[in-house]
Amino acid sequence: HEALDLVLIIGAITLVIAGLLAIVQNDIKRVLAYSTLSQLGYMVAALGAGAYTAGLFHLFTHAFFKSLLFLGAGSVIHAVHSNNMTDMGGLRKDMPRTFWTFIIGSLALAGIPLFAGFFSKDEILAAFNEGGHPIVFWLGVGTAFITALYMTRAVSLTFFGKYKGHGHPHESPAIMTVPMMGLAVGALLFGFLNVPGITDFFYELVITRGVSAELLGEHATSFDFFALFAGLTAGLLGIALGYRLYYEDAATQEERDRLFIPVLWPVLENKYYIDDLYMNGIVNPIKGPVARFINWTNSYIIDFVVNIVGAFTRGLGRFVYSGLDQRGIDLAINEAGAGTGYLGSKLRYIQTGKVQQYAVALFGGALVLVVGFWISIT
DSSP states (O other), X not given: OHHHHHHHHHHHHHHHHHHHXXXXXXXXXXHHHHHHHHHHHHHHHHXXXXXXXXXXXXXXXXXXXXXHHHHHXXXXXXXXXXXXXXXXXOTTTTOHHHHHHHHHHHHHHTTOTTSHHHHHHHHHHHHHHHTTOHHHHHHHHHHHHHHHHHHHXXXXXXXXXXXXXXXXXXXXXXXXXXXXXXXXXXXXXXXXXXXXXXXXXXXXXXXXXXXXXXXXXXXXXXXXXXXXXXXXXXHHHHHHHHHHHHSSOOSSHHHHOOOOOTTHHHHHXXXXXXXXXXXXXXXXXXXXXXXXXXXXXXXXXXXXXXXXXXXXHHHHHHIIIIIIIIIIIHHHHHHHHHHHHHHHHHHGGGOOOOHHHHHHHHHHHHHHHHHXXXXXXX
């Protein structure tokens, strides 16, 4: 239970803090990236609340409409050659297929009824409400409001008003838009695979894949109308506020993006100062002293040892070359060669090539042997 509570808390915190970051992003892909982290918070919190089916079902539906939104963002980026929504606006006229599929994905993400995200998110909120987690429930409802707000902002700044970029935007080719249409069908229809009290196809599908019913926990058999009403109201209010804030055009996208909360917005724009804390509180204090220590060690210890070893090696090399090799081994070999040459030069005189001299020497030698033999026997 303690582990599940920790998972629940982590998921609840993630869905709120990531959702807030999406509101202030100018890069359309960053909006969707932080949105994905927020939706993962829903799924993780659902696991912590014991609603395995709800979390897994939201993962399933989210795959369709978030993939659709990322492909839509890629289609827009392909058309305007920029990731920033400050370079967009008015693209619904030039990119109708991208626009309508992006709208479907946004409504599904915002949890509007009959879209896939409505059914999966509602089941998670119902699990929070019925499982006795009121704080997490209201955090989930608040995040539904935030989700609808930042998606309305993204849609308004991208597709409505006048085009603020350069060049002439155009609809993407079929190789990009046809997959978006296919995903739009999933974002529209796949929520009906697990409607409480009507169909439990997804629940049965998960069981047939080897997940036990005990692990899946209790399966919703009817709508929690309080959770449904709270989540739907939050989503509609988010859309209404987003429309009120961002739909009206302005001379620039910066002027149009008019919502600014003095204390909160700088914190969000700096991503809760986590990067600053990490760099200035951990990396830089460690990096400076460590770098200086390593440089000192390298200059005064390692280089010193290397220089000493080098000098010793050079001295040893000179001694081996001059002392042992030149004055020892080479000298001995040269003297042996000279002595052998000298001895050979003396011995060659006995090799005259005259037979008479060889005969005299042979006779003299024989005579010496005879005399020696005679002396020895007498």
